[in-house]
Amino acid sequence: MRFLRLGAAVGSIVSITTASPTCPIDGPAFPKPLRPSQNEAVKAAVATLKDVFANVTAKAQNYSISVQVFSANEPEPLFSLSHTAPSLASQNSTGVKTVDENTVFRLGSLTKIYTIYSFLINAGDKHWDEPVTKYVPELQALANRSDPVNYVAWDEITLGGLATQLTGIPREYQKPPCGAYPTCDRAQFFNGISSFYPSLAPFQTPAYSNVAFQLLGYSLETITGKTFQTLMQETVIKPLGLNNTFLKAPEDSRGVIPGDHYETGWAFDIGESVATGNMYASAKDVSTLGRAILSHKLLSPVATRRWLKPFAFSSDPLAMVGMPWGARRIKLEDTYRYTTAFNKAGNIGDYSALLAILPDFDIGFTVLVAGELPGNVGFGLADTLGEPILPAIEEAARAEAGAKYSGRYVYPNNKINSSMTITTDELPGLSISQWFSNGTDFAWIATVLQNQYYPVTPRIRLYPSGLEGPAENGGKRVAFKAMFEDADAPRNNNKMFSTECGSWVSIESVIYGSAAMDELIFNLDSSGKVTSVTSPSLRVTLDKK
Numbered sequence: 001m002r003f004l005r006l007g008a009a010v011g012s013i014v015s016i017t018t019a020s021p022t023c024p025i026d027g028p029a030f031p032k033p034l035r036p037s038q039n040e041a042v043k044a045a046v047a048t049l050k051d052v053f054a055n056v057t058a059k060a061q062n063y064s065i066s067v068q069v070f071s072a073n074e075p076e077p078l079f080s081l082s083h084t085a086p087s088l089a090s091q092n093s094t095g096v097k098t099v100d101e102n103t104v105f106r107l108g109s110l111t112k113i114y115t116i117y118s119f120l121i122n123a124g125d126k127h128w129d130e131p132v133t134k135y136v137p138e139l140q141a142l143a144n145r146s147d148p149v150n151y152v153a154w155d156e157i158t159l160g161g162l163a164t165q166l167t168g169i170p171r172e173y174q175k176p177p178c179g180a181y182p183t184c185d186r187a188q189f190f191n192g193i194s195s196f197y198p199s200l201a202p203f204q205t206p207a208y209s210n211v212a213f214q215l216l217g218y219s220l221e222t223i224t225g226k227t228f229q230t231l232m233q234e235t236v237i238k239p240l241g242l243n244n245t246f247l248k249a250p251e252d253s254r255g256v257i258p259g260d261h262y263e264t265g266w267a268f269d270i271g272e273s274v275a276t277g278n279m280y281a282s283a284k285d286v287s288t289l290g291r292a293i294l295s296h297k298l299l300s301p302v303a304t305r306r307w308l309k310p311f312a313f314s315s316d317p318l319a320m321v322g323m324p325w326g327a328r329r330i331k332l333e334d335t336y337r338y339t340t341a342f343n344k345a346g347n348i349g350d351y352s353a354l355l356a357i358l359p360d361f362d363i364g365f366t367v368l369v370a371g372e373l374p375g376n377v378g379f380g381l382a383d384t385l386g387e388p389i390l391p392a393i394e395e396a397a398r399a400e401a402g403a404k405y406s407g408r409y410v411y412p413n414n415k416i417n418s419s420m421t422i423t424t425d426e427l428p429g430l431s432i433s434q435w436f437s438n439g440t441d442f443a444w445i446a447t448v449l450q451n452q453y454y455p456v457t458p459r460i461r462l463y464p465s466g467l468e469g470p471a472e473n474g475g476k477r478v479a480f481k482a483m484f485e486d487a488d489a490p491r492n493n494n495k496m497f498s499t500e501c502g503s504w505v506s507i508e509s510v511i512y513g514s515a516a517m518d519e520l521i522f523n524l525d526s527s528g529k530v531t532s533v534t535s536p537s538l539r540v541t542l543d544k545k
């Protein structure tokens with residue numbers, strides 16, 4: 001236990017009137033919702049989206065849309081809408097006449113997510129700290145050149161750096177006779193990049209690069225001894241049953257082609273740059289990919305968690321750079337309640353695509369558009385989808401958690417005066433609104449121990465720890481972390497170094513009877529019903545009434 005000087009310091013200057021905000025640990029505030037489509041708030045949000053999209057499609061005279069909101073835990077999308085541009089009828093299109101969820105669009109740089117997925121499935125993330133010179137023979141000859149201003153320091157460029165866009169190598173290579181069109185062959189490409197100037201120092205700051213993903217594709221081929229195309233087909237497309245996903249342009253009849261099939265960019269093959277932007281897919285298939293990532297179909301849960309993290313800051317404090325997701329911090333209702341969307345957009349020819357996944361809720365958004373596109377249409381539609389859906393999905397998560405865990409937990413046969421009451425309210429996480437241990441007010445004691453002063457107004461919130469395991473009789477044990485906050489703590493916001501929300505530092509800071517006081521394990525029976533809660537530190541199991 002930590003040394004405690006009761007009554008020292010700040011307790012006496014607390015103002016009772018200004019409550020301090022909750023400080024949830026980053027990540028899900030509730031277990032991920034398993035049946036969001038059944039939730040009334042989600043149903044209302046979907047109804048709102050139908051109205052909003054009536055206006056969106058009325059304006060979309062010259063572009064087609066296929067969007068979905070999906071949950072990894074339900075087979076049908078929460079919301080799905082496809083719109084055919086009225087102008088398509090007069091464009092003599094060789095593609096579909098009517099757009100639906102199986103219509104194929106070009107994905108542009110959304111391809112990069114498929115590339116990383118394939119890399120992680122086939123090679124794993126153990127290669128991230130290795131230099132690209134190890135796997136791309138053409139670069140070996142270029143390593144160790146002395147002038148960092150004129151030459152890329154290829155031996156400092158790691159595979160992980162390429163994946164996270166942190167290498168500072170240029171965005172594109174193009175110099176006559178090749179580039180965007182006609183495309184460069186492999187020899188021309190390496191001949192070209194042997195002489196391009198670096199853009200930024202490696203690992204200085206993220207900068208978007210298509211060249212990086214071409215090199216990552218080549219590296220994967222060396223590591224596995226297989227072609228990029230074979231790996232994508234055999235280890236991503238086939239196992240996930242993505243019948244409408246392609247590395248090269250499929251038959252015109254599958255796609256939306258808003259005009260001539262070359263002029264729209266439909267039939268243009270980017271050749272050696274395939275790993276950076278050549279893929280095609282339907283909205284349904286993009287959602288299936290998002291679900292597969294969130295539900296760990298092809299990667300283990302821990303490999304997925306390592307992937308879905310930010311790796312660098314960007315100029316926008318709410319927008320971090322992942323691999324190569326944009327990691328967007330989205331504020332929910334409470335002061336320090338943020339969730340993170342991992343999103344990747346792509347633009348090529350007359351096409352724009354976006355996939356956003358939110359692991360905190362196991363949900364995602366797919367946006368595919370084609371035609372004469374207004375500016376920012378992909379992210380704009382994601383804003384439109386997210387605005388009603390995110391508060392509703394948090395509500396669905398809260399409602400499911402409340403239905404499962406809320407209630408009164410008591411010592412078996414009431415032999416001693418130990419009990420706990422769990423509820424949900426408007427704040428993030430489950431609330432422990434009352435906790436007695438053998439006749440003492442443990443909620444108060446725990447909060448004083450955590451904060452090291454009194455008086456306190458205990459506010460105890462529980463958040464998922466991500467730890468679950470089997471129990472006897474086919475049941476399950478689900479562990480949560482408790483945060484013991486003083487609801488009347490003085491505000492300490494807007495300071496240079498001080499924070500009033502440092503919960504990650506205080507996790508497990510109080511050990512009581514050689515176990516962490518903030519650990520609570522719920523015991524579930526084989527039907528998923530909560531039967532009791534165990535506090536390892538108090539060595540007690542309280543039965544759910």
Ligand SMILES: *[C@@H]1O[C@H](CO)[C@@H](O)[C@H](O)[C@H]1NC(C)=O
Nearest residue numbers: 048050051052053054055056
């Ligand atoms: C749709 O547009 C009309 C006319 O601009 C507007 O009055 C209405 O509020 C809009 N509906 C929605 C759901 O945005």
Ligand SMILES: *[C@@H]1O[C@H](CO)[C@@H](O)[C@H](O)[C@H]1NC(C)=O
Nearest residue numbers: 058059060061062063087372
């Ligand atoms: C659609 O395209 C037509 C023909 O190019 C143009 O006249 C019209 O203004 C466009 N409509 C919108 C809403 O952009």
Ligand SMILES: *[C@@H]1O[C@H](CO)[C@@H](O)[C@H](O)[C@H]1NC(C)=O
Nearest residue numbers: 089090091092093258259260
């Ligand atoms: C479509 O085909 C018709 C008949 O061949 C032609 O008159 C028209 O100009 C074509 N429209 C476009 C947009 O190419």
Ligand SMILES: *[C@@H]1O[C@H](CO)[C@@H](O)[C@H](O)[C@H]1NC(C)=O
Nearest residue numbers: 133139140141142143144155
């Ligand atoms: C670059 O120099 C380092 C340090 O001398 C050496 O370990 C490495 O093998 C060199 N790389 C190449 C590709 O020559």
Ligand SMILES: *[C@@H]1O[C@H](CO)[C@@H](O)[C@H](O)[C@H]1NC(C)=O
Nearest residue numbers: 240241242243244284285288
């Ligand atoms: C893909 O096609 C195969 C063969 O036609 C079919 O059995 C399978 O159900 C399809 N998968 C999906 C996800 O549509």
Ligand SMILES: *[C@@H]1O[C@H](CO)[C@@H](O)[C@H](O)[C@H]1NC(C)=O
Nearest residue numbers: 416417418437438439440540
């Ligand atoms: C509960 O408290 C009583 C009185 O302080 C004590 O005698 C008893 O051992 C305690 N019981 C447990 C299970 O801790």
Ligand SMILES: *[C@@H]1O[C@H](CO)[C@@H](O)[C@H](O)[C@H]1NC(C)=O
Nearest residue numbers: 417418436437438439440441
């Ligand atoms: C149990 O302990 C709490 C906390 O000390 C006390 O408020 C409550 O009255 C006690 N209940 C009983 C039945 O003794």
